[in-house]
Amino acid sequence: MKSSTSPVPQLYPQGSPSLSRRTFLGGSASLIFALTASKVLGNQGFVRNHPTFPAYPFSLGVASGDPTADGFVLWTRLAPIPLMGGGMPNESVLVHWRVAEDEAMTKVVASGSEVASPDWAHSVHVEVEGLKPDRWYWYEFKAGSEISPRARTRTMCPLDTPAEKTTPIKMTFASCQHYETGHYTAYEHMLAENPDIVFHLGDYIYENKGREDLVRKHIGNEIMVVDDYRNRHAQYKTDPALQAMHHAAPWVVTWDDHEVDNNYAGDISEKLKVKPESFLKRRAAAYQAYYEHMPIRRSAMPTGPDMQIYRTISHGQLVNFQVLDTRQFRTDQPNGDGLKTPGEAAMRPDATILGTVQKKWLDQQLGNSNARWNVLAQQVMMARVDRAPGEEVKCAMDQWPGYEMDRRRVLQSFRDLKVSNPVVITGDIHSHWANDLVVDFEGNKAETVAVEFVGTSISSAGDGIAIPEDHETVMKENSCVKFYNKQRGYVSCQIDPKRWHADYQNVDYVSRPGAPLKTTASFVVEDKTSGLQIA
Incomplete structure:
Protein backbone atom coordinates (compact mmCIF):
# COMPACT_ATOMS: atom_id res chain seq x y z
CA MET A 1 0.00 0.00 0.00
CA LYS A 2 2.12 2.88 -1.25
CA SER A 3 4.77 1.95 1.28
CA SER A 4 7.48 3.40 -0.91
CA THR A 5 6.25 6.89 -0.07
CA SER A 6 5.63 6.17 3.61
CA PRO A 7 8.86 5.93 5.60
CA VAL A 8 8.66 4.09 8.90
CA PRO A 9 9.17 6.18 12.04
CA GLN A 10 12.27 5.57 14.15
CA LEU A 11 12.13 2.52 16.40
CA TYR A 12 12.92 4.51 19.54
CA PRO A 13 11.42 8.02 19.23
CA GLN A 14 13.44 10.56 21.20
CA GLY A 15 11.06 12.73 23.22
CA SER A 16 9.32 15.66 21.55
CA PRO A 17 9.90 16.34 17.86
CA SER A 18 11.77 19.48 16.92
CA LEU A 19 8.88 21.85 16.26
CA SER A 20 8.40 25.39 17.47
CA ARG A 21 5.37 26.41 19.49
CA ARG A 22 4.56 29.02 16.87
CA THR A 23 4.60 26.45 14.06
CA PHE A 24 2.23 24.14 15.94
CA LEU A 25 -0.20 26.91 16.87
CA GLY A 26 -0.23 28.16 13.31
CA GLY A 27 -1.72 24.87 12.16
CA SER A 28 -5.21 25.71 13.41
CA ALA A 29 -7.12 28.81 14.37
CA SER A 30 -8.84 26.82 17.08
CA LEU A 31 -5.57 26.55 18.95
CA ILE A 32 -5.71 30.22 19.89
CA PHE A 33 -7.12 28.84 23.16
CA ALA A 34 -3.56 28.04 24.16
CA LEU A 35 -2.88 31.76 24.69
CA THR A 36 -4.86 31.71 27.91
CA ALA A 37 -4.07 29.79 31.09
CA SER A 38 -7.48 28.23 31.61
CA LYS A 39 -11.04 28.31 30.37
CA VAL A 40 -14.55 27.06 31.09
CA LEU A 41 -15.63 24.97 28.11
CA GLY A 42 -19.38 24.25 27.92
CA ASN A 43 -20.41 21.46 30.25
CA GLN A 44 -16.80 20.37 30.71
CA GLY A 45 -16.37 22.84 33.56
CA PHE A 46 -12.93 24.21 34.38
CA VAL A 47 -10.29 23.09 31.89
CA ARG A 48 -6.60 23.86 32.23
CA ASN A 49 -5.51 25.24 28.88
CA HIS A 50 -1.81 25.85 29.40
CA PRO A 51 -0.65 23.36 32.03
CA THR A 52 2.85 22.63 33.22
CA PHE A 53 4.06 19.11 33.97
CA PRO A 54 6.62 17.61 36.35
CA ALA A 55 7.99 15.51 33.45
CA TYR A 56 7.28 14.76 29.80
CA PRO A 57 3.50 14.07 29.69
CA PHE A 58 3.51 11.88 26.56
CA SER A 59 5.52 9.11 28.23
CA LEU A 60 3.09 6.46 26.92
CA GLY A 61 3.42 7.58 23.33
CA VAL A 62 0.54 7.94 20.91
CA ALA A 63 -1.53 5.51 18.87
CA SER A 64 -4.15 5.29 16.14
CA GLY A 65 -6.77 2.70 15.37
CA ASP A 66 -10.05 1.58 13.79
CA PRO A 67 -9.38 3.19 10.39
CA THR A 68 -12.19 3.96 7.93
CA ALA A 69 -12.15 5.32 4.39
CA ASP A 70 -12.14 8.91 5.66
CA GLY A 71 -10.56 8.78 9.08
CA PHE A 72 -9.35 6.95 12.17
CA VAL A 73 -9.09 7.22 15.94
CA LEU A 74 -6.14 9.04 17.52
CA TRP A 75 -5.16 8.27 21.10
CA THR A 76 -2.85 9.50 23.81
CA ARG A 77 -2.80 9.77 27.59
CA LEU A 78 -1.09 12.45 29.66
CA ALA A 79 1.08 10.62 32.19
CA PRO A 80 4.21 12.46 33.32
CA ILE A 81 4.70 9.92 36.13
CA PRO A 82 3.27 6.86 34.35
CA LEU A 83 3.79 4.12 36.95
CA MET A 84 2.37 6.07 39.88
CA GLY A 85 -1.13 6.89 38.69
CA GLY A 86 0.03 9.13 35.88
CA GLY A 87 1.16 12.09 37.95
CA MET A 88 -1.57 14.45 36.76
CA PRO A 89 -3.56 16.82 39.01
CA ASN A 90 -7.27 16.23 39.56
CA GLU A 91 -8.32 18.66 36.84
CA SER A 92 -9.14 18.55 33.15
CA VAL A 93 -6.57 19.62 30.57
CA LEU A 94 -7.04 20.78 26.99
CA VAL A 95 -5.05 18.70 24.49
CA HIS A 96 -4.57 19.91 20.92
CA TRP A 97 -4.11 17.63 17.94
CA ARG A 98 -3.44 17.93 14.24
CA VAL A 99 -3.18 15.69 11.20
CA ALA A 100 -1.05 16.37 8.11
CA GLU A 101 -0.48 14.83 4.70
CA ASP A 102 3.29 14.99 5.12
CA GLU A 103 5.69 13.87 7.81
CA ALA A 104 7.05 17.40 8.23
CA MET A 105 3.51 18.50 9.19
CA THR A 106 3.49 21.37 6.68
CA LYS A 107 0.22 20.29 5.01
CA VAL A 108 -2.20 20.19 7.94
CA VAL A 109 -5.63 18.87 6.91
CA ALA A 110 -7.38 18.47 10.27
CA SER A 111 -6.90 19.85 13.78
CA GLY A 112 -8.75 20.51 16.97
CA SER A 113 -8.80 20.14 20.74
CA GLU A 114 -10.05 17.51 23.17
CA VAL A 115 -10.45 17.58 26.93
CA ALA A 116 -8.33 15.09 28.90
CA SER A 117 -10.39 14.39 32.00
CA PRO A 118 -9.15 12.87 35.28
CA ASP A 119 -12.28 10.69 35.19
CA TRP A 120 -10.68 8.83 32.26
CA ALA A 121 -7.05 9.01 33.41
CA HIS A 122 -6.41 12.05 31.19
CA SER A 123 -6.73 9.89 28.08
CA VAL A 124 -7.80 11.39 24.75
CA HIS A 125 -9.76 9.72 21.95
CA VAL A 126 -10.06 11.79 18.76
CA GLU A 127 -12.28 10.55 15.94
CA VAL A 128 -10.96 12.17 12.77
CA GLU A 129 -13.24 12.27 9.72
CA GLY A 130 -13.37 13.87 6.28
CA LEU A 131 -9.94 12.80 5.03
CA LYS A 132 -8.90 11.30 1.71
CA PRO A 133 -9.21 7.51 1.37
CA ASP A 134 -6.40 5.00 0.98
CA ARG A 135 -3.43 7.10 2.02
CA TRP A 136 -1.00 7.73 4.86
CA TYR A 137 -1.21 10.64 7.29
CA TRP A 138 0.91 11.93 10.16
CA TYR A 139 -0.33 13.28 13.47
CA GLU A 140 0.76 14.69 16.83
CA PHE A 141 -0.63 16.12 20.05
CA LYS A 142 0.25 19.14 22.16
CA ALA A 143 -0.50 19.92 25.82
CA GLY A 144 0.84 23.13 27.32
CA SER A 145 4.26 23.62 25.75
CA GLU A 146 4.87 19.87 25.31
CA ILE A 147 4.54 18.08 21.97
CA SER A 148 4.00 14.36 21.56
CA PRO A 149 6.01 12.00 19.36
CA ARG A 150 4.97 12.34 15.75
CA ALA A 151 3.37 9.21 14.31
CA ARG A 152 1.69 7.97 11.17
CA THR A 153 -1.56 6.24 10.33
CA ARG A 154 -3.73 5.64 7.29
CA THR A 155 -7.21 5.50 5.86
CA MET A 156 -8.80 2.53 4.08
CA CYS A 157 -10.46 2.27 0.66
CA PRO A 158 -14.15 3.28 0.36
CA LEU A 159 -16.73 0.55 0.89
CA ASP A 160 -17.93 0.77 -2.73
CA THR A 161 -14.47 0.11 -4.20
CA PRO A 162 -14.55 -3.23 -6.09
CA ALA A 163 -12.11 -5.83 -4.83
Missing part, protein backbone atom coordinates in the same frame (compact mmCIF):
# COMPACT_ATOMS: atom_id res chain seq x y z
CA GLU A 164 -10.02 -5.69 -8.01
CA LYS A 165 -9.60 -1.93 -7.61
CA THR A 166 -8.93 -1.99 -3.88
CA THR A 167 -5.27 -1.60 -2.97
CA PRO A 168 -3.77 -4.85 -1.69
CA ILE A 169 -3.16 -4.71 2.04
CA LYS A 170 -0.39 -5.97 4.31
CA MET A 171 -1.77 -6.97 7.70
CA THR A 172 0.08 -8.32 10.72
CA PHE A 173 -1.48 -9.79 13.83
CA ALA A 174 -0.14 -10.50 17.28
CA SER A 175 -1.22 -11.38 20.82
CA CYS A 176 -0.03 -12.30 24.30
CA GLN A 177 2.72 -9.90 25.27
CA HIS A 178 3.51 -10.83 28.88
CA TYR A 179 5.90 -8.06 29.94
CA GLU A 180 7.67 -10.18 32.55
CA THR A 181 8.53 -13.19 30.40
CA GLY A 182 10.41 -11.58 27.55
CA HIS A 183 11.43 -8.66 25.38
CA TYR A 184 9.23 -7.38 22.57
CA THR A 185 11.81 -8.19 19.89
CA ALA A 186 9.08 -9.38 17.54
CA TYR A 187 7.67 -5.85 17.32
CA GLU A 188 11.06 -4.56 16.16
CA HIS A 189 10.89 -6.98 13.23
CA MET A 190 7.23 -6.23 12.59
CA LEU A 191 8.10 -2.54 12.35
CA ALA A 192 10.67 -3.28 9.65
CA GLU A 193 7.98 -5.06 7.61
CA ASN A 194 6.04 -1.79 7.27
CA PRO A 195 2.49 -3.20 7.64
CA ASP A 196 -0.60 -1.21 6.68
CA ILE A 197 -2.58 -2.32 9.71
CA VAL A 198 -1.94 -4.31 12.91
CA PHE A 199 -4.45 -6.52 14.72
CA HIS A 200 -3.90 -7.32 18.38
CA LEU A 201 -6.01 -10.31 19.42
CA GLY A 202 -5.81 -10.17 23.18
CA ASP A 203 -3.68 -10.41 26.31
CA TYR A 204 -2.25 -6.95 25.81
CA ILE A 205 -1.44 -6.97 29.53
CA TYR A 206 -1.23 -9.66 32.22
CA GLU A 207 -2.84 -9.31 35.62
CA ASN A 208 -0.54 -11.31 37.91
CA LYS A 209 1.67 -9.81 40.62
CA GLY A 210 5.32 -9.07 39.98
CA ARG A 211 7.90 -11.84 40.29
CA GLU A 212 11.63 -11.62 40.90
CA ASP A 213 12.71 -14.60 38.78
CA LEU A 214 11.60 -13.42 35.32
CA VAL A 215 13.10 -11.29 32.55
CA ARG A 216 11.28 -8.15 33.71
CA LYS A 217 9.07 -7.46 36.69
CA HIS A 218 5.52 -6.22 36.99
CA ILE A 219 5.01 -3.41 39.45
CA GLY A 220 2.60 -4.20 42.28
CA ASN A 221 0.52 -7.19 43.25
CA GLU A 222 -2.22 -8.84 41.22
CA ILE A 223 -4.27 -6.00 39.81
CA MET A 224 -7.83 -5.63 41.10
CA VAL A 225 -8.96 -1.97 41.01
CA VAL A 226 -8.85 0.70 38.33
CA ASP A 227 -5.68 2.39 39.58
CA ASP A 228 -3.89 -0.98 39.47
CA TYR A 229 -5.04 -1.66 35.92
CA ARG A 230 -3.99 1.85 34.83
CA ASN A 231 -0.48 1.38 36.22
CA ARG A 232 -0.15 -2.03 34.55
CA HIS A 233 -1.24 -0.67 31.16
CA ALA A 234 1.16 2.22 31.62
CA GLN A 235 4.05 -0.12 32.38
CA TYR A 236 3.40 -2.04 29.17
CA LYS A 237 3.02 1.15 27.16
CA THR A 238 6.46 2.37 28.27
CA ASP A 239 8.13 -0.40 26.25
CA PRO A 240 9.88 1.39 23.35
CA ALA A 241 9.33 -1.36 20.78
CA LEU A 242 5.59 -1.47 21.52
CA GLN A 243 5.37 2.32 21.33
CA ALA A 244 7.23 2.40 18.03
CA MET A 245 4.87 -0.15 16.49
CA HIS A 246 1.89 1.93 17.62
CA HIS A 247 3.55 4.96 16.03
CA ALA A 248 3.96 3.22 12.67
CA ALA A 249 0.45 2.04 11.69
CA PRO A 250 -3.17 1.91 12.85
CA TRP A 251 -4.08 -0.88 15.26
CA VAL A 252 -7.32 -2.80 15.72
CA VAL A 253 -7.53 -4.29 19.19
CA THR A 254 -9.70 -6.74 21.04
CA TRP A 255 -9.22 -8.37 24.41
CA ASP A 256 -8.93 -11.91 25.71
CA ASP A 257 -8.83 -12.92 29.37
CA HIS A 258 -5.68 -11.46 30.94
CA GLU A 259 -6.88 -7.91 30.44
CA VAL A 260 -9.16 -8.83 33.36
CA ASP A 261 -8.53 -12.27 34.90
CA ASN A 262 -7.18 -15.53 33.51
CA ASN A 263 -9.83 -17.68 31.80
CA TYR A 264 -12.77 -15.67 33.07
CA ALA A 265 -16.15 -16.33 31.48
CA GLY A 266 -18.74 -13.55 31.49
CA ASP A 267 -19.28 -12.69 35.16
CA ILE A 268 -17.45 -15.77 36.44
CA SER A 269 -13.90 -15.46 37.75
CA GLU A 270 -11.23 -18.11 37.39
CA LYS A 271 -11.36 -18.19 41.19
CA LEU A 272 -14.72 -19.89 41.66
CA LYS A 273 -15.15 -18.65 45.23
CA VAL A 274 -15.43 -15.07 43.98
CA LYS A 275 -19.08 -14.03 43.73
CA PRO A 276 -20.26 -12.67 40.35
CA GLU A 277 -21.17 -9.26 41.82
CA SER A 278 -17.63 -8.88 43.19
CA PHE A 279 -16.06 -10.04 39.96
CA LEU A 280 -18.13 -7.56 37.92
CA LYS A 281 -16.62 -4.72 39.97
CA ARG A 282 -13.18 -5.95 38.96
CA ARG A 283 -14.30 -6.32 35.34
CA ALA A 284 -15.61 -2.75 35.35
CA ALA A 285 -12.22 -1.48 36.56
CA ALA A 286 -10.39 -3.52 33.92
CA TYR A 287 -12.68 -2.43 31.08
CA GLN A 288 -12.33 1.23 32.03
CA ALA A 289 -8.54 1.03 32.03
CA TYR A 290 -8.58 -0.87 28.74
CA TYR A 291 -10.65 1.86 27.10
CA GLU A 292 -8.37 4.54 28.57
CA HIS A 293 -5.31 2.99 26.94
CA MET A 294 -6.53 1.84 23.51
CA PRO A 295 -7.17 3.69 20.22
CA ILE A 296 -10.84 2.72 20.06
CA ARG A 297 -13.96 4.78 19.43
CA ARG A 298 -16.01 6.56 22.06
CA SER A 299 -18.91 4.25 21.18
CA ALA A 300 -16.95 1.57 23.04
CA MET A 301 -16.77 3.64 26.23
CA PRO A 302 -17.72 1.22 29.02
CA THR A 303 -20.71 1.55 31.29
CA GLY A 304 -19.74 -0.21 34.47
CA PRO A 305 -18.82 -3.82 33.61
CA ASP A 306 -20.29 -3.61 30.09
CA MET A 307 -18.39 -2.56 26.97
CA GLN A 308 -19.16 -3.31 23.32
CA ILE A 309 -15.95 -4.07 21.51
CA TYR A 310 -17.19 -6.24 18.62
CA ARG A 311 -17.23 -4.25 15.38
CA THR A 312 -16.39 -4.28 11.65
CA ILE A 313 -13.28 -2.89 9.94
CA SER A 314 -13.43 -2.77 6.12
CA HIS A 315 -11.02 -2.10 3.28
CA GLY A 316 -13.05 -1.56 0.15
CA GLN A 317 -14.67 -4.74 -1.09
CA LEU A 318 -11.40 -6.58 -0.67
CA VAL A 319 -11.71 -7.55 2.99
CA ASN A 320 -14.07 -7.22 5.95
CA PHE A 321 -12.75 -7.91 9.44
CA GLN A 322 -15.37 -8.86 12.02
CA VAL A 323 -13.69 -8.19 15.36
CA LEU A 324 -15.16 -10.47 18.03
CA ASP A 325 -15.43 -10.61 21.82
CA THR A 326 -15.27 -14.18 23.12
CA ARG A 327 -15.03 -13.28 26.83
CA GLN A 328 -17.71 -10.87 27.95
CA PHE A 329 -20.75 -12.82 26.77
CA ARG A 330 -19.70 -16.45 27.13
CA THR A 331 -21.23 -18.92 29.52
CA ASP A 332 -18.97 -20.74 31.96
CA GLN A 333 -16.65 -23.33 30.45
CA PRO A 334 -18.85 -26.45 30.30
CA ASN A 335 -16.13 -28.83 31.44
CA GLY A 336 -13.97 -26.40 33.36
CA ASP A 337 -10.58 -25.25 32.08
CA GLY A 338 -7.69 -27.28 30.66
CA LEU A 339 -7.56 -30.28 28.37
CA LYS A 340 -10.62 -32.46 28.86
CA THR A 341 -12.70 -35.01 26.99
CA PRO A 342 -15.45 -32.80 25.51
CA GLY A 343 -18.38 -35.05 26.43
CA GLU A 344 -22.01 -34.00 26.67
CA ALA A 345 -21.28 -30.73 28.50
CA ALA A 346 -19.41 -29.30 25.53
CA MET A 347 -22.29 -30.29 23.23
CA ARG A 348 -24.94 -28.35 25.16
CA PRO A 349 -26.81 -26.08 22.70
CA ASP A 350 -27.16 -23.32 25.31
CA ALA A 351 -23.40 -23.14 25.93
CA THR A 352 -22.16 -20.05 24.07
CA ILE A 353 -18.87 -18.30 23.53
CA LEU A 354 -20.36 -15.32 21.65
CA GLY A 355 -23.74 -14.76 23.28
CA THR A 356 -27.03 -14.48 21.40
CA VAL A 357 -26.82 -10.79 20.49
CA GLN A 358 -23.27 -10.91 19.15
CA LYS A 359 -23.97 -14.07 17.14
CA LYS A 360 -27.01 -12.40 15.55
CA TRP A 361 -24.90 -9.34 14.73
CA LEU A 362 -22.20 -11.55 13.21
CA ASP A 363 -24.67 -13.35 10.96
CA GLN A 364 -26.04 -10.01 9.78
CA GLN A 365 -22.56 -8.73 8.98
CA LEU A 366 -21.58 -11.90 7.15
CA GLY A 367 -24.88 -12.08 5.27
CA ASN A 368 -24.60 -8.47 4.09
CA SER A 369 -20.93 -8.61 3.19
CA ASN A 370 -19.84 -8.17 -0.40
CA ALA A 371 -16.14 -8.46 0.45
CA ARG A 372 -13.86 -10.91 -1.32
CA TRP A 373 -12.32 -12.01 2.01
CA ASN A 374 -14.31 -12.25 5.24
CA VAL A 375 -12.27 -12.47 8.40
CA LEU A 376 -13.11 -13.23 12.02
CA ALA A 377 -10.49 -11.48 14.16
CA GLN A 378 -10.83 -13.21 17.49
CA GLN A 379 -9.13 -14.69 20.50
CA VAL A 380 -9.19 -18.47 21.02
CA MET A 381 -8.54 -21.37 18.66
CA MET A 382 -11.56 -22.47 16.66
CA ALA A 383 -10.20 -25.74 15.26
CA ARG A 384 -11.21 -28.81 17.24
CA VAL A 385 -7.74 -30.17 17.98
CA ASP A 386 -7.37 -33.51 19.75
CA ARG A 387 -4.30 -33.35 22.01
CA ALA A 388 -4.40 -37.00 23.18
CA PRO A 389 -2.92 -40.01 21.33
CA GLY A 390 -5.02 -42.95 20.23
CA GLU A 391 -8.75 -43.27 20.73
CA GLU A 392 -8.90 -40.87 23.66
CA VAL A 393 -9.92 -37.31 22.79
CA LYS A 394 -8.86 -34.26 24.76
CA CYS A 395 -9.52 -30.67 23.70
CA ALA A 396 -8.95 -27.27 25.29
CA MET A 397 -12.17 -26.39 27.09
CA ASP A 398 -11.47 -22.64 27.22
CA GLN A 399 -11.39 -22.57 23.42
CA TRP A 400 -14.18 -23.05 20.84
CA PRO A 401 -14.26 -26.88 21.24
CA GLY A 402 -15.50 -26.32 24.78
CA TYR A 403 -18.54 -24.69 23.15
CA GLU A 404 -18.87 -27.15 20.28
CA MET A 405 -22.40 -26.27 19.20
CA ASP A 406 -21.55 -22.55 19.04
CA ARG A 407 -18.45 -23.44 17.03
CA ARG A 408 -20.54 -25.45 14.59
CA ARG A 409 -23.14 -22.69 14.33
CA VAL A 410 -20.51 -20.17 13.22
CA LEU A 411 -18.98 -22.53 10.67
CA GLN A 412 -22.42 -23.52 9.43
CA SER A 413 -23.19 -19.82 8.94
CA PHE A 414 -20.19 -19.55 6.60
CA ARG A 415 -21.80 -22.25 4.47
CA ASP A 416 -25.46 -21.25 4.75
CA LEU A 417 -24.78 -17.57 4.06
CA LYS A 418 -22.41 -18.43 1.20
CA VAL A 419 -19.69 -16.29 2.76
CA SER A 420 -16.86 -15.53 0.36
CA ASN A 421 -13.46 -16.84 1.46
CA PRO A 422 -13.93 -17.05 5.25
CA VAL A 423 -10.73 -16.77 7.29
CA VAL A 424 -10.28 -16.89 11.06
CA ILE A 425 -7.29 -15.21 12.73
CA THR A 426 -6.58 -16.18 16.32
CA GLY A 427 -4.31 -15.52 19.30
CA ASP A 428 -4.21 -16.84 22.90
CA ILE A 429 -2.37 -20.14 22.69
CA HIS A 430 1.32 -19.03 22.60
CA SER A 431 1.98 -21.13 19.53
CA HIS A 432 1.63 -20.97 15.76
CA TRP A 433 -1.00 -23.11 14.04
CA ALA A 434 -2.33 -23.35 10.49
CA ASN A 435 -5.70 -25.15 10.41
CA ASP A 436 -8.41 -26.15 7.99
CA LEU A 437 -11.81 -25.69 9.64
CA VAL A 438 -14.63 -28.22 9.26
CA VAL A 439 -18.11 -28.15 10.77
CA ASP A 440 -18.42 -31.63 12.21
CA PHE A 441 -15.23 -33.64 12.80
CA GLU A 442 -17.13 -36.80 13.63
CA GLY A 443 -20.07 -36.56 11.25
CA ASN A 444 -20.61 -36.22 7.53
CA LYS A 445 -19.64 -32.52 7.24
CA ALA A 446 -15.89 -32.85 7.37
CA GLU A 447 -15.21 -30.78 4.23
CA THR A 448 -13.23 -27.59 4.79
CA VAL A 449 -15.41 -24.49 5.06
CA ALA A 450 -12.78 -21.98 6.28
CA VAL A 451 -9.15 -21.67 7.28
CA GLU A 452 -7.59 -20.52 10.53
CA PHE A 453 -4.27 -18.78 11.09
CA VAL A 454 -3.25 -18.89 14.76
CA GLY A 455 -0.50 -16.54 15.87
CA THR A 456 1.92 -17.31 18.67
CA SER A 457 2.76 -14.91 21.49
CA ILE A 458 4.99 -11.85 21.33
CA SER A 459 6.66 -12.85 24.61
CA SER A 460 4.32 -14.95 26.77
CA ALA A 461 5.80 -18.27 27.95
CA GLY A 462 9.34 -17.02 27.30
CA ASP A 463 11.77 -18.68 24.90
CA GLY A 464 9.95 -21.28 22.84
CA ILE A 465 10.82 -24.39 20.87
CA ALA A 466 10.44 -25.06 17.15
CA ILE A 467 9.16 -28.61 17.54
CA PRO A 468 6.87 -28.99 20.59
CA GLU A 469 6.95 -32.15 22.69
CA ASP A 470 3.48 -33.15 21.49
CA HIS A 471 4.10 -32.26 17.83
CA GLU A 472 3.95 -35.86 16.58
CA THR A 473 0.70 -36.56 18.45
CA VAL A 474 -0.98 -33.37 17.25
CA MET A 475 -0.06 -33.88 13.61
CA LYS A 476 -1.04 -37.59 13.66
CA GLU A 477 -4.39 -37.09 15.40
CA ASN A 478 -5.54 -33.98 13.51
CA SER A 479 -5.53 -33.97 9.73
CA CYS A 480 -6.85 -30.41 9.83
CA VAL A 481 -3.60 -29.11 11.36
CA LYS A 482 -1.03 -28.18 8.73
CA PHE A 483 1.55 -26.44 10.94
CA TYR A 484 2.38 -26.25 14.65
CA ASN A 485 5.25 -24.33 16.27
CA LYS A 486 5.85 -22.95 19.80
CA GLN A 487 8.33 -20.13 19.26
CA ARG A 488 7.58 -16.45 19.79
CA GLY A 489 6.56 -14.10 16.98
CA TYR A 490 3.58 -13.00 14.88
CA VAL A 491 1.86 -13.63 11.54
CA SER A 492 2.28 -11.40 8.50
CA CYS A 493 -0.38 -11.49 5.76
CA GLN A 494 -0.57 -10.09 2.23
CA ILE A 495 -4.14 -9.85 0.96
CA ASP A 496 -5.11 -9.19 -2.65
CA PRO A 497 -8.17 -10.17 -4.72
CA LYS A 498 -6.67 -13.46 -5.91
CA ARG A 499 -5.04 -14.86 -2.80
CA TRP A 500 -4.14 -14.55 0.86
CA HIS A 501 -0.48 -15.18 1.69
CA ALA A 502 0.53 -15.77 5.34
CA ASP A 503 4.07 -15.91 6.73
CA TYR A 504 4.68 -17.28 10.21
CA GLN A 505 7.41 -15.10 11.69
CA ASN A 506 9.48 -16.32 14.63
CA VAL A 507 12.33 -15.33 16.93
CA ASP A 508 14.37 -17.98 18.74
CA TYR A 509 14.49 -16.21 22.08
CA VAL A 510 12.99 -13.30 24.03
CA SER A 511 14.88 -13.77 27.30
CA ARG A 512 17.45 -11.34 25.94
CA PRO A 513 17.28 -8.70 23.20
CA GLY A 514 18.42 -9.02 19.61
CA ALA A 515 16.98 -12.28 18.31
CA PRO A 516 16.94 -12.42 14.49
CA LEU A 517 13.73 -13.07 12.58
CA LYS A 518 13.02 -16.17 10.55
CA THR A 519 10.01 -17.27 8.53
CA THR A 520 9.20 -20.80 9.71
CA ALA A 521 6.25 -21.52 7.39
CA SER A 522 4.19 -19.86 4.66
CA PHE A 523 0.70 -20.70 3.40
CA VAL A 524 -1.65 -19.38 0.76
CA VAL A 525 -5.38 -19.49 0.30
CA GLU A 526 -6.57 -18.99 -3.25
CA ASP A 527 -9.77 -17.11 -4.04
CA LYS A 528 -12.82 -19.38 -4.31
CA THR A 529 -10.94 -22.42 -3.05
CA SER A 530 -11.12 -24.16 0.32
CA GLY A 531 -8.18 -25.15 2.42
CA LEU A 532 -4.57 -24.17 3.01
CA GLN A 533 -1.79 -24.64 0.51
CA ILE A 534 1.92 -24.52 1.32
CA ALA A 535 3.46 -21.45 -0.29
